[in-house]
Amino acid sequence: MPLIDLHTHSRCSDGALAPAELVRKAAEAGVNVLALTDHDSVAGVAEAAAAAEPLGLRLLPGLELSTMWRGHSVHVVGLGVDVAHASLVEGLARQADARGERGRRIAERLEKLRLPGAWEGALALAGGVPNRVSRTHFSQWLHAGGHVSSLQGAFDKYLGAGKPADVPMPWMELPEAVALIRAAGGTAVLAHPGRYPLTRTKLRLLIDAFRAAGGEAMEVATATEKPDMVRYLGQLAVAAGLDASQGSDFHGPHMPWIHLGRFPGLPAGCTPVWRRWFNEADLPGQLALPVG
Numbered sequence: 001m002p003l004i005d006l007h008t009h010s011r012c013s014d015g016a017l018a019p020a021e022l023v024r025k026a027a028e029a030g031v032n033v034l035a036l037t038d039h040d041s042v043a044g045v046a047e048a049a050a051a052a053e054p055l056g057l058r059l060l061p062g063l064e065l066s067t068m069w070r071g072h073s074v075h076v077v078g079l080g081v082d083v084a085h086a087s088l089v090e091g092l093a094r095q096a097d098a099r100g101e102r103g104r105r106i107a108e109r110l111e112k113l114r115l116p117g118a119w120e121g122a123l124a125l126a127g128g129v130p131n132r133v134s135r136t137h138f139s140q141w142l143h144a145g146g147h148v149s150s151l152q153g154a155f156d157k158y159l160g161a162g163k164p165a166d167v168p169m170p171w172m173e174l175p176e177a178v179a180l181i182r183a184a185g186g187t188a189v190l191a192h193p194g195r196y197p198l199t200r201t202k203l204r205l206l207i208d209a210f211r212a213a214g215g216e217a218m219e220v221a222t223a224t225e226k227p228d229m230v231r232y233l234g235q236l237a238v239a240a241g242l243d244a245s246q247g248s249d250f251h252g253p254h255m256p257w258i259h260l261g262r263f264p265g266l267p268a269g270c271t272p273v274w275r276r277w278f279n280e281a282d283l284p285g286q287l288a289l290p291v292g
């Protein structure tokens with residue numbers, strides 16, 4: 001049975017592995033179809049594609065855009081995008097500049113909290129590329145320095161929404177992200193809908209807004225969701241007429257509870273999003289609607 005993982009990160013955003021290493025690990029884990037979906041970046045796609053070819057692994061060029069919806073941070077995955085599309089490239093440059101700016105401001109706040117050296121620390125963890133610095137890198141730096149006891153603790157104490165080193169971001173609005181992905185020939189997928197701090201009513205509003213903006217699919221099966229939530233998300237996808245996606249959201253071996261290619265199956269009745277790129281001969285047994 002082909003294994004399909006449509007949400008992963010490399011060192012080109014906040015993942016730990018180089019794109020080629022990620023592809024090799026995915027192949028070792030039995031993954032046949034992999035999407036590289038770095039945060040606000042397609043920089044790793046060429047390296048990943050080159051590494052995938054000789055392994056017979058199919059690589060879908062992708063990304064995960066940071067967006068705002070009604071003041072909430074919401075992620076939109078784009079799958080099958082043309083990584084050279086001009087408006088996408090321009091939008092990504094804007095996001096990257098904003099990210100670099102925010103990184104410095106987060107570091108200033110941490111300095112004021114008597115945590116000097118945060119910028120240099122996070123920057124080193126981001127491979128020395130200022131526009132790639134993410135909160136993940138700050139959390140790793142805080143953890144390595146013994147200032148928090150876990151990566152999650154860094155978000156709870158400093159980096160999460162409303163915490164002392166939270167710097168609000170001018171990410172693009174949700175409809176712009178969907179439009180950019182579609183203009184670049186990709187499919188827009190609402191990322192991990194179960195992970196936003198939204199009531200069920202608001203989550204349905206988000207899904208409606210995403211669909212109204214041209215969104216085509218939503219993640220239903222992700223590694224960190226409990227079976228009840230996966231079933232619920234499957235129902236929401238079917239009700240909204242959205243295709244269903246799946247993926248690990250793998251970031252690297254430093255998060256050992258997440259494995260490439262490992263997450264629950266899609267619930268009954270969902271339409272797999274990968275039918276857009278593959279036929280039965282490509283992926284035997286994976287295109288029928290899941291029956292349970």
Ligand code: AMP
Pocket residue numbers: 014039066133134135136151152155156160251
């Ligand atoms: P950024 O894009 O810089 O805002 O960083 C967001 C990234 O931080 C996400 O993609 C996750 O990898 C990570 N992250 C966000 N919230 C948490 C959390 N509560 N605990 C651990 N990691 C988190």
Ligand code: MN
Pocket residue numbers: 009014039136251
């Ligand atoms: Mn991340």
Ligand code: MN
Pocket residue numbers: 064075191192
């Ligand atoms: Mn995300």
Ligand code: MN
Pocket residue numbers: 007009064249
């Ligand atoms: Mn992700």
